[in-house]
Amino acid sequence: MKIAVCIAHVPDTATRVRIGSDGRSIDPTGVTYVLNPYDEFAVEEAIATREKWGGEVVAFCIGGPDTEPTIRKVLAMGADRAVRIEGDTEDTLVAARWLAEAIREEAPDIVFVGKETVSFNGAAMAAALGELLGWPNASIVVRLELDGQKAIYEREVEGGKEVGQIMLPCVISCQRGLNNPRLPKLPDIMKAKQKPIAVRRPAAVEAGVETVRLELPPPKKGCRFVNSAEELVRLLHEEAGVI
Amino acid sequence: MAQQAVATRPFTGVDYYQLDALLSEEERMIRDTVREWISERVVPIIDQYAQEARFPLHLIPEMAQLGILGANLPEEYGCAGLNSVAYGLIMQELERGDSAIRSFASVQGSLVMYPIFRYGSEEQKRYWLPRLARGEAIGCFGLTEPDYGSNPGGMITRARREGNSWVLNGAKMWITNGSIADVAVVWAKDEEGQIRGFLVEKGTPGFSAPEMKNKWSLRASVTSELIFEDCRIPLENELPHARGLKAPLSCLTQARYGIAWGAIGAAMDCYDVALRYARERIQFDRPIASFQLIQEKLVFMLTEITKAQLLAWRLGRMKDEGTMSHTHVSLAKRNNVAMALEVARTARQILGANGIMGEYPIMRHMMNLESVITYEGTHEIHTLILGEDITGIPAFK
Ligand SMILES: Cc1cc2nc3c(=O)[nH]c(=O)nc-3n(C[C@H](O)[C@H](O)[C@H](O)COP(=O)(O)OP(=O)(O)OC[C@H]3O[C@@H](n4cnc5c(N)ncnc54)[C@H](O)[C@@H]3O)c2cc1C
Numbered sequence: 001m002k003i004a005v006c007i008a009h010v011p012d013t014a015t016r017v018r019i020g021s022d023g024r025s026i027d028p029t030g031v032t033y034v035l036n037p038y039d040e041f042a043v044e045e046a047i048a049t050r051e052k053w054g055g056e057v058v059a060f061c062i063g064g065p066d067t068e069p070t071i072r073k074v075l076a077m078g079a080d081r082a083v084r085i086e087g088d089t090e091d092t093l094v095a096a097r098w099l100a101e102a103i104r105e106e107a108p109d110i111v112f113v114g115k116e117t118v119s120f121n122g123a124a125m126a127a128a129l130g131e132l133l134g135w136p137n138a139s140i141v142v143r144l145e146l147d148g149q150k151a152i153y154e155r156e157v158e159g160g161k162e163v164g165q166i167m168l169p170c171v172i173s174c175q176r177g178l179n180n181p182r183l184p185k186l187p188d189i190m191k192a193k194q195k196p197i198a199v200r201r202p203a204a205v206e207a208g209v210e211t212v213r214l215e216l217p218p219p220k221k222g223c224r225f226v227n228s229a230e231e232l233v234r235l236l237h238e239e240a241g242v243i
Numbered sequence: 244m245a246q247q248a249v250a251t252r253p254f255t256g257v258d259y260y261q262l263d264a265l266l267s268e269e270e271r272m273i274r275d276t277v278r279e280w281i282s283e284r285v286v287p288i289i290d291q292y293a294q295e296a297r298f299p300l301h302l303i304p305e306m307a308q309l310g311i312l313g314a315n316l317p318e319e320y321g322c323a324g325l326n327s328v329a330y331g332l333i334m335q336e337l338e339r340g341d342s343a344i345r346s347f348a349s350v351q352g353s354l355v356m357y358p359i360f361r362y363g364s365e366e367q368k369r370y371w372l373p374r375l376a377r378g379e380a381i382g383c384f385g386l387t388e389p390d391y392g393s394n395p396g397g398m399i400t401r402a403r404r405e406g407n408s409w410v411l412n413g414a415k416m417w418i419t420n421g422s423i424a425d426v427a428v429v430w431a432k433d434e435e436g437q438i439r440g441f442l443v444e445k446g447t448p449g450f451s452a453p454e455m456k457n458k459w460s461l462r463a464s465v466t467s468e469l470i471f472e473d474c475r476i477p478l479e480n481e482l483p484h485a486r487g488l489k490a491p492l493s494c495l496t497q498a499r500y501g502i503a504w505g506a507i508g509a510a511m512d513c514y515d516v517a518l519r520y521a522r523e524r525i526q527f528d529r530p531i532a533s534f535q536l537i538q539e540k541l542v543f544m545l546t547e548i549t550k551a552q553l554l555a556w557r558l559g560r561m562k563d564e565g566t567m568s569h570t571h572v573s574l575a576k577r578n579n580v581a582m583a584l585e586v587a588r589t590a591r592q593i594l595g596a597n598g599i600m601g602e603y604p605i606m607r608h609m610m611n612l613e614s615v616i617t618y619e620g621t622h623e624i625h626t627l628i629l630g631e632d633i634t635g636i637p638a639f640k
Contacts, residue, residue, distance in 0.1 A: 186310035187323040190274045
């Protein structure tokens with residue numbers, strides 16, 4: 001079985017993000033970048049699938065050479081090789097076109113992506129990839145059982161869960177709970193150095209979406225301790241005006 | 244592992260002098276992997292284990308799985324084959340969790356696997372090293388005796404040859420992992436007074452390892468006595484290439500090297516917690532971090548940690564180049580552990596009363612470091628080792 005997994009290199013949510021001088025991008029100085037946390041579930045599922053069914057895991061990542069530590073981490077976790085798409089875009093559709101183009105050449109049986117990136121929170125990649133590849137997709141999947149040409153999935157829906165069947169090849173977006181992502185073994189970190197990362201130049205695609213401005217959330221007001229329930233009710237009514 | 248990331252305490256490592264640039268990408272990834280493991284698996288539970296004076300045994304297979312045990316020994320014996328800097332960074336991260344976790348790994352790797360690797364027969368290596376690396380066997384190292392600590396050359400434990408056996412008599416004390424060990428590396432004198440190393444397996448008649456209770460330091464580590472009463476072991480359990488005090492001392496050099504890094508981990512944790520606390524704790528209507536006296540403490544900690552990092556990094560590169568001597572290790576162990584203890588005490592003050600609580604790691608690190616400054620050569624003994632090296636005059640007695 002050939003398994004594809006799409007990975008993103010994103011700012012760690014624990015680092016303090018500053019907006020760059022252009023007002024529409026993140027200032028990268030002092031920011032640590034990590035593998036997108038939801039992609040960890042995708043990578044784990046890809047590797048576990050290969051461990052069960054055999055085959056190969058190929059990771060796909062859009063970005064410059066600075067994304068290589070993240071790609072190496074995925075190789076250390078167990079992916080067999082990687083394709084880095086030399087490009088930079090904030091338009092999901094452009095990213096999906098680039099990824100679809102690269103994935104189509106590999107003709108995998110299944111594609112795993114994270115539910116969303118923690119940087120842009122678009123949550124549209126699985127649908128866009130499915131559409132472009134002409135394959136069915138299931139998003140926000142929390143359980144998956146492969147069975148030859150099809151898979152049974154469980155996904156989160158508002159207030160409950162949905163169980164469905166999906167034909168391969170397909171695109172699956174992975175949500176927390178699907179699995180327990182492994183840490184790379186230390187000797188595998190050394191071996192990841194030898195695994196190949198192919199670099200490809202994507203076709204020029206006009207972006208349809210562009211960020212105009214980024215804003216930080218207003219600073220938190222801090223918390224106040226009150227001494228009694230009566231006082232709390234009075235403040236909620238008189239000051240906050242919520243009751 | 245994204246999923247528990249929220250449940251655990253945040254931690255930012257210290258890198259004020261951009262020392263990360265001196266590390267390879269693999270060395271950084273190894274450090275970050277162990278850091279993540281510590282955050283997820285050790286930080287949430289370690290206070291309880293320390294309070295209850297228990298070692299978290301369930302972490303041993305996880306450490307083994309990651310490749311932590313004997314990580315700098317070669318792959319042909321089932322180890323990770325990492326370089327010395329990577330090994331040091333692992334020790335640093337383990338000790339950020341707790342000195343007990345680092346002590347476990349130091350003893351297993353540097354004091355049990357290393358002597359078997361360096362002084363053992365090929366059969367001993369093939370039999371023990373993969374098992375110890377997989378965590379299926381636990382080891383301990385018995386050198387110190389009730390009456391011989393800083394002066395191990397005076398040891399009383401004796402090994403007598405009788406036919407196809409060695410017969411051991413004597414007692415060791417303060418032995419980390421003793422009661423949980425499957426194999427003890429024991430140092431004893433033969434009838435000619437020559438020090439030799441022996442592998443004594445758990446369950447051998449005449450061998451017992453009662454735990455030493457009621458410690459106020461390294462509470463999450465097992466410390467034991469080893470007692471040998473006509474304990475008979477086969478001849479092939481002797482380490483054939485170890486002769487004289489320099490054999491156990493060479494193992495201590497390995498372990499002390501790891502401690503020089505480990506201490507930085509404990510210090511970074513104390514600093515990180517103290518910095519966060521100082522920014523948030525309000526007194527006299529202002530965060531205590533705004534007071535000059537507090538800033539001075541924080542700056543002191545940062546400076547000392549940065550200096551210690553440089554020492555450890557250089558020591559590691561020298562070790563890999565083959566230019567490191569045991570006196571270099573003494574300097575780094577001596578400095579870095581004393582530094583960490585001072586940082587822990589300073590952090591404790593910044594946290595005020597909260598500093599003594601188990602909810603914060605400070606007091607636990609501080610008490611642990613009281614052992615770390617004593618074991619593996621006391622602070623004073625390292626002073627004398629360096630003093631002799633620079634003056635040419637031994638001042639031990
Ligand atoms: C938690 C813990 C775990 C340990 N684990 C192990 C283990 O796994 N294996 C093992 O073999 N040992 C272990 N040890 C023992 C440790 O190595 C010894 O405690 C250490 O070597 C010091 O010996 P001592 O305690 O007998 O102190 P002593 O040697 O009695 O020293 C007492 C004091 O006198 C000072 N002193 C001694 N000689 C001189 C001198 N010539 N000049 C100036 N000052 C001097 C010392 O620095 C110290 O301050 C452990 C100890 C602890 C606390």
